[in-house]
Amino acid sequence: MSSILQVDNLVKHFNGVQAVNGVSFSIERGSCFGLLGPNGAGKTTTVEMLEGIITPTRGDVRYKGEPTGVAFRQEAGIMFQETSLQEFIRVGETLELFSRFYPRTRPIDELIERCALGEFLDRDVRRLSGGQRQRLLLAIALINDPQIVFLDEPTTGLDPQARRNFWQLVNDIKQEQKTLVLTTHYMEEAYELCDEIAIMDHGKIIAQGSPRALLKKHFDHSVICLPANEVPESLDQDAQLKLHRINGQVEILSEDINASIQQLIAQKVPLTHLQIRSRTLEDLFLELTGRELRS
Amino acid sequence: MRLRRFFAVFTARNLEFVRDRSALSWNIVLPVLIVFGFAFAFSTGGQTLFKVGLFEQHKQAPGVERFLQLKHIQFIPVDSIESAVTKVERHQLDMLLDSASGSYWINDQSANGYLLEQLLKGDETQFTRQTVSGEAIRYVDWLIPGVLGMNIMFSSLFGVGYVIVRYRKNGVLKRLKATPLTALEFLSAQVMSRLWLIVTVTSLVYAGTNLLVGFRMYGSYLSLLLVLVIGTFSMICLSLIIAARLSNEETANGLLNMISWPMMMLSGVWFSLEGSPEIIQQSAQIFPLTHMIEAARAIMIDGAGLVDIFPHLLIMLAMSIVFMAIGARSFRWE
Numbered sequence: 001m002s003s004i005l006q007v008d009n010l011v012k013h014f015n016g017v018q019a020v021n022g023v024s025f026s027i028e029r030g031s032c033f034g035l036l037g038p039n040g041a042g043k044t045t046t047v048e049m050l051e052g053i054i055t056p057t058r059g060d061v062r063y064k065g066e067p068t069g070v071a072f073r074q075e076a077g078i079m080f081q082e083t084s085l086q087e088f089i090r091v092g093e094t095l096e097l098f099s100r101f102y103p104r105t106r107p108i109d110e111l112i113e114r115c116a117l118g119e120f121l122d123r124d125v126r127r128l129s130g131g132q133r134q135r136l137l138l139a140i141a142l143i144n145d146p147q148i149v150f151l152d153e154p155t156t157g158l159d160p161q162a163r164r165n166f167w168q169l170v171n172d173i174k175q176e177q178k179t180l181v182l183t184t185h186y187m188e189e190a191y192e193l194c195d196e197i198a199i200m201d202h203g204k205i206i207a208q209g210s211p212r213a214l215l216k217k218h219f220d221h222s223v224i225c226l227p228a229n230e231v232p233e234s235l236d237q238d239a240q241l242k243l244h245r246i247n248g249q250v251e252i253l254s255e256d257i258n259a260s261i262q263q264l265i266a267q268k269v270p271l272t273h274l275q276i277r278s279r280t281l282e283d284l285f286l287e288l289t290g291r292e293l294r295s
Numbered sequence: 296m297r298l299r300r301f302f303a304v305f306t307a308r309n310l311e312f313v314r315d316r317s318a319l320s321w322n323i324v325l326p327v328l329i330v331f332g333f334a335f336a337f338s339t340g341g342q343t344l345f346k347v348g349l350f351e352q353h354k355q356a357p358g359v360e361r362f363l364q365l366k367h368i369q370f371i372p373v374d375s376i377e378s379a380v381t382k383v384e385r386h387q388l389d390m391l392l393d394s395a396s397g398s399y400w401i402n403d404q405s406a407n408g409y410l411l412e413q414l415l416k417g418d419e420t421q422f423t424r425q426t427v428s429g430e431a432i433r434y435v436d437w438l439i440p441g442v443l444g445m446n447i448m449f450s451s452l453f454g455v456g457y458v459i460v461r462y463r464k465n466g467v468l469k470r471l472k473a474t475p476l477t478a479l480e481f482l483s484a485q486v487m488s489r490l491w492l493i494v495t496v497t498s499l500v501y502a503g504t505n506l507l508v509g510f511r512m513y514g515s516y517l518s519l520l521l522v523l524v525i526g527t528f529s530m531i532c533l534s535l536i537i538a539a540r541l542s543n544e545e546t547a548n549g550l551l552n553m554i555s556w557p558m559m560m561l562s563g564v565w566f567s568l569e570g571s572p573e574i575i576q577q578s579a580q581i582f583p584l585t586h587m588i589e590a591a592r593a594i595m596i597d598g599a600g601l602v603d604i605f606p607h608l609l610i611m612l613a614m615s616i617v618f619m620a621i622g623a624r625s626f627r628w629e
Binding site: 051052053070073074076078080082083084085086087088089093096097098100101102103140 | 299300302303304306307308310311314315462465466467469470472473474475476629
């Protein structure tokens with residue numbers, strides 16, 4: 001695959017504050033690239049520089065090898081994190097309005113069907129629910145049949161069902177070989193949708209790769225979970241078990257599950273409530289930054 | 296500039312205006328209420344200009360009879376000299392006349408009192424009297440260009456300036472910036488949409504109120520329409536300066552009030568500036584509303600033609616170009 005977007009040493013200062021501090025990456029054509037990080041990490045600033053909404057203080061963004069300009073605006077679809085649509089205009093009229101801005105558009109009927117907008121086409125945009133609104137904003141982002149689609153925290157504030165529905169829409173877009181750039185708070189979302197992720201903190205990328213490769217690189221062990229009151233405190237100092245207590249639970253980081261369980265049995269620890277889980281991107285982020293993703 | 300994109304924004308803005316019932320009704324209801332209110336208040340005609348308290352009205356000293364027959368003076372019977380004198384002191388009466396003795400009281404600081412005194416004394420100087428006749432220009436005839444002009448000013452400044460600031464604050468402009476729509480297409484559509492709506496609404500309000508009040512109109516409706524279009528255009532262009540960069544509605548509101556209130560007070564909406572200090576009259580010339588109202592009144596009341604009002608049109612056009620250049624040049628989507 002060839003890269004469609006190259007970002008080189010991107011820097012952005014706001015009134016002396018360095019929001020983005022030398023970010024470089026490239027995005028493969030047809031892939032889904034995720035930018036992860038807590039609030040204030042610089043994700044939205046970075047993605048808005050890619051979209052051409054914010055001018056970088058320094059650095060370079062190239063779309064198909066050229067600086068982003070008119071051609072980019074024609075071929076990019078953007079769904080902002082915070083945006084508003086013109087009031088008193090209905091859903092169908094809003095789609096019509098945006099379709100007139102582009103020389104080449106997708107058939108509106110197809111977008112209505114794909115994003116399930118048919119039931120509220122005549123509704124004023126002010127009267128949409130969170131999920132309906134996000135689906136309309138996605139339809140607007142797709143109206144020019146873009147080659148690259150930017151989705152900035154598209155599921156923030158949605159209930160789990162609406163979020164799952166939205167993921168299905170994004171997966172459908174991926175099937176069309178469109179390039180996606182996604183920023184998100186939700187690790188599950190990134191794991192589900194992204195081919196490659198970059199974790200940002202303090203305006204810098206601190207880890208980058210495919211979700212699975214990143215987990216494999218940083219974690220070669222699983223986690224054994226047990227209720228804290230069922231594990232004797234004498235095991236806390238056990239050098240082999242690598243045990244620590246969190247919120248009424250005991251977590252044991254284990255490179256060899258079988259050996260760890262045999263050791264627990266030997267210590268007569270009841271295993272009725274034992275759970276084993278793999279390390280997640282959330283764990284990875286905590287490990288890398290010491291901060292929670294939603295902080 | 297792509298007309299397709301221009302008309303898309305133009306149509307959407309028109310729909311927003313028409314569907315925003317509260318804004319629409321204020322644009323129509325307010326001027327209608329003001330016009331009818333003033334038409335009703337001044338509909339009785341034959342207003343009294345002076346008020347004279349009359350004591351001992353059944354006895355008349357020599358020369359008083361002629362004074363009592365004068366028109367436009369309201370004679371109010373009073374029972375007590377003492378309480379009536381207090382009213383003269385407070386300008387509630389212009390004069391107190393004891394018709395039996397021929398004594399009268401006026402307040403030295405009252406212009407009406409001075410004039411009544413001259414009328415009471417009479418003057419036998421002979422002048423040659425000639426008469427003319429014609430329909431009186433009522434206050435409402437004089438007022439209508441001012442009221443409609445004021446409405447246009449508020450609609451232009453707040454309907455474009457304030458709305459664009461709101462668009463910027465809530466992210467509408469950011470969303471539009473991400474499309475191929477250019478600033479020129481967006482601003483032109485906002486200006487033309489508001490211009491078209493104001494001209495339509497103002498024409499309807501004028502025609503509707505005219506049916507019931509019957510304004511005096513000695514000039515050409517076409518000239519009046521031209522003044523309406525160019526005047527409105529100049530005030531919309533003024534609002535583009537406010538709309539250029541602000542993203543705070545409260546600041547925009549303050550600035551718009553700072554522009555609109557002096558304009559409303561000094562552009563001759565409610566009262567004529569004739570006779571006011573020269574500096575006030577000169578200052579008022581910097582406002583497009585002054586030129587619009589003066590040109591409209593000249594057409595309606597004096598029957599002025601295009602040549603007579605040409606300087607006003609030229610000034611409004613020049614102002615429009617300057618305002619638009621500043622507004623467009625300094626415009627930012629965010």
